[in-house]
Amino acid sequence: MDGPGGSGKSTVAREIARRLGLRYLDTGAMYRAVTQVALESRIDIEDHNAVAELAERAVLTVGTSPDNPAIAVNGEAVDDKIRTRAVTNAVSAVAAVPAVRRRLVARQQQIIAEASPVGIVVEGRDIGSVVAPHAPVKVFLTASTEVRALRRSHQLGEKGIDDVARTLAELDRRDVLDSTRAADPLAIPDDAIVLDSTALSVQDVVDEVLRHCERVSARAS
Structure with a gap:
């Protein structure tokens, strides 16, 4: 499942994983974890070599339970630290470093392989196009920027008009x-279904994704 920030990917992907009894992977959390450590270490995120070296040294432990997708770096839990505004605003720069993407994509593909034969729901920005191009089900979830800003501000605990405008x-x-x-940009895979969640509830989106899974399964059989 791919899509921009605030589209509802995490909420929907976790619920799909629960409903189908699958594992779950939030690839964005991995980029956020590297970003958080870079900021904490006072590394210039525009210094690609320094960021790449950090990503190479960092040992990421990633949980794949939809009910507890914990993430740790070098043994330290960073779940609460990676959702701050500072990390959110810096993560795109870190995620754009080709060496970081190669490192994390390889780890993501390893996690996907280890989830077999149970299966896994993976969400991010380049899953269908780069990480798992042969995935049988691909969903691109989007929403209007206004709705996404409202959702993200709510996640940050901010509700004022100025907060939403800033977001x-x-x-x-x-x-x-x-x-x-240049490296693995956010894009809609050719064989993905596109769902606009602007006017849909989480349950509406989940139901539509499950119906699509059923259609794909029926065609495969």
Whole structure:
């Protein structure tokens, strides 16, 4: 499942994993974890060599339970630290470093392989196009930037008009960075279904994804 920030990927992907009894992987959390450590270590995120070296040294432990997708770096839990505004605003720069992407994509593909034969729901920005191009089910989840800004502000505990406007501007900036980066940009895979969650509830989106899974399964059999 791919899509921009605030589209509802994490909520939907975790619920799909629960409903189908599958594992779950939030690849964005991995990039956020590297970003958080870079910021904490006062590494210049524009220094690609320094960021790449950090990613190479970092030992990421990633949970794949949809009810507890914990993540740790070098043995330290970072779940609470990686969802801050500072990390959110810096992660696109870190994720654009080709060496970081190669390192983390390889780890993501390893986690996917280890999830066999149970299966796994993976969410991010390049899953269907790069990480798992042969996945039988691909979903691109989107929503209007206004709705995504409201959702993200709510996640951050911010509800004021100024907060939402700030988040909207940050989302617009990140959309541009993620869609135009040279390494594995955010894109809609040719064989993905596109769901716009702007006017849909989480349950509506989950139901539609499950129906699509049934259609794919029926065609395969």
